[in-house]
Amino acid sequence: ARIVSTWGDRELGDAAKAVLAKLRAVLPRNLKAQFDALGVMAPPAHYQATVVIDLARVRRAVRAKKKIRFSYADANGTTSKRTIWPLTLSFYGAVWTVPGWCELRQDFRAFRADRMQDLEVLEERIPPDADKTLAAYLKREGVKDLNELT
Incomplete structure (x- = not known):
């Protein structure tokens, strides 16, 4: 906790x-x-990338299977508007990411939450598509056993 x-x-x-x-x-x-007395220490997140979007809203969109739209700045600072089918929230090191199916690129992408702004949860629900699931994304990323992630 x-x-x-x-x-x-x-x-x-x-x-x-x-x-x-x-x-x-x-x-x-x-x-x-x-x-x-478990002895677990969690140092302050002073070196964590600043996230301005509400991650709880992203989680709710994932559970409700709703699309999200946001402005995204790539590593060079170039911005674009993206609509994705969010699959999950993931945390690597000091960075939260939102993996999902990107409608613009027609491919899976993992978006850094600290580069996302102006988050909108759309009323449009994600269509049921067997090829654009979390399992399909993880398989493509080389994850063979989902138990590795929990």
């Missing part, structure tokens, strides 16, 4: 804390001291 609270958004951090509280509540008394 400390890591999620430090590196995630408030909604995700609150959910992680609630899960830990529920776990602690059902533990036998003799295990609570061990649980409380």
